[in-house]
Amino acid sequence: MAKVLMKGNEAIGEAAIRAGCKNYFAYPITPQSEVAEYLVKRLPEEGGVFLQGESEVAVGYMIFGAAGAGERVMTTSSSPGISLMSEALSYIAAAQCPAVFVNIVRGGPGLGGILPSQGDYFQATKGGGHGDYHLLVMAPDGVQEAVEMTMLAFTLAEKYRGPVMIMGDGLIGQMMEPVEFPDDLKTEPTNKDDWATNGMDTRKSKKRNLVKSLFLDPAALNDNNLALKAKYEQMKKEEVRFELYNSDTDYQVLITSYGTMSRVCRTAIDMLKEEGIEVAMLRPKTLFPFPEKAVFDAAAKDSCKAVISIEMSMGQMVEDVERCVKGQRPVEFYGECGGDIPSPEKIIDIIKGLL
């Protein structure tokens, strides 16, 4: 298929449709409202469901209901809205329903701002809601990857029967880039008759299904949490995705960065290379599961003197980086999170300061 020029938010909406998702519930919030404005036109053409809910709280549960009934479903929001949906995310994770949540992150805390940020890393990877759960979190670095990750998200949500989050930032949602929609990322929905509340008539057994998260018996609750943990362990084995850049050199510094920020770091690395300074980057594509071993290995290279996590936050992913480097190298941090994205020149200054 030919490439088309699309805005990130609209491309995410189209990607959901191409992945076979025909159900979308959302509440308006900047900087991602274009997803809803795109899908309100496109979904009727596909015979799909579009509904603007009365709040992000309600939308979270509309997603829970639709997912519990066994249908592919997506919502999109931005940071304050994701906070409100986090209650439902906890229930959806506990009840083991597949659903796709997109967070086009803006600055926080509080109302923060409407410009790009990566300040929701903790919320996305450590569980924004209560209890022991994780989301599978993917972070695109551009519109093409946002499309591919959105399409893949539905497959992974069903594979693990749980919520999957695409964590972009305001820039990914707002910028236009040429994209194509790979047909091979579309999968057939899995059979949900053994768990979904889609009516007893649907299944041969005629046994009823329950979608629930209450386990008053301590042993049963422990079992449910062990079942969730087993899925997270499987994700750590099978779903870790990352990219290494300029890593086949004798790099002196290893950058860890993701999303929009990683693109600036890439430019900085290219500029430093022209000055004869080799710097590598490890870019996690999955924030959970985190590329733990890859970070350890990349930091362990003999030439590497230091690791620096560069983020549009006040220092969030760096905690995972420190955890994975295991003290072999000093781990530094640089971040800005007012909405301005650090320039390549700024990154170069910071890197030179480490040498």
Place this chain on the structure above:
Amino acid sequence: MGKTFTTPKALSKNHTHYCPGCTHGIVHRLVAEAIDDLGIQGKTVGIAPVGCAVLAYNYFDCDFQEAAHGRAPAIATGIKRVRPDLMVFTYQGDGDLASIGMGEIIHAANRGEKFTTIFINNAIYGMTGGQMAPTTMPGQRATTAPTGRNTADTGMPIRMANLLAELVTPGYVTRQAVLKPQQVNKTKKAIKQAFQYQMENRCFSFVEVVSTCPTNWGLTPLDALKWAEDTLLPYYELGDFKVPE
């Protein structure tokens, strides 16, 4: 002569955890009878609330999804929108629906979502142990209103059926009771009517049922029925508040 009284198919054989004299059991049975009468057990999905009826799915025999406190109408919306062929009902108490879930019920009703809500109004929080609800009567004692509800401080009880009937969107809104056999029969008719409107894809349907909570009211089951008759019914008037044209 065949059997004239049996357990509805849509009701499970489990014993309930409800207190002696609680009217949840009656309403469960009425819902199950309506499901049987309409032959919809195999395509019905119930939504359990948070509160005494959180375990309602143990007592019904149909698909069930469990909600967070007050969110049942949003879950029902999600299910019904993506699977309009399913019959969807929420079963909610007054703390759940009239307090924390006020936003969800108002907007679901106003959108005219084609599901059915059974609203149990017993003027108190049951499961958490007798705290004041938005429906608690003036002067009625609760653990969080130990000297009785002070309306100067907490406002007057919310009449949900009256409130929802004010919405301009068409709907079926009725308030019934299960304090006397005649009322039980009327409630059965109302619940069945509510499901029928849903089957016809006509409108949102809401059946408020004035009920008792002897345990948290501190009354015997019989005294609770009398107290409800004397205190609740004059304020919570019974009847249809809105019917679709």
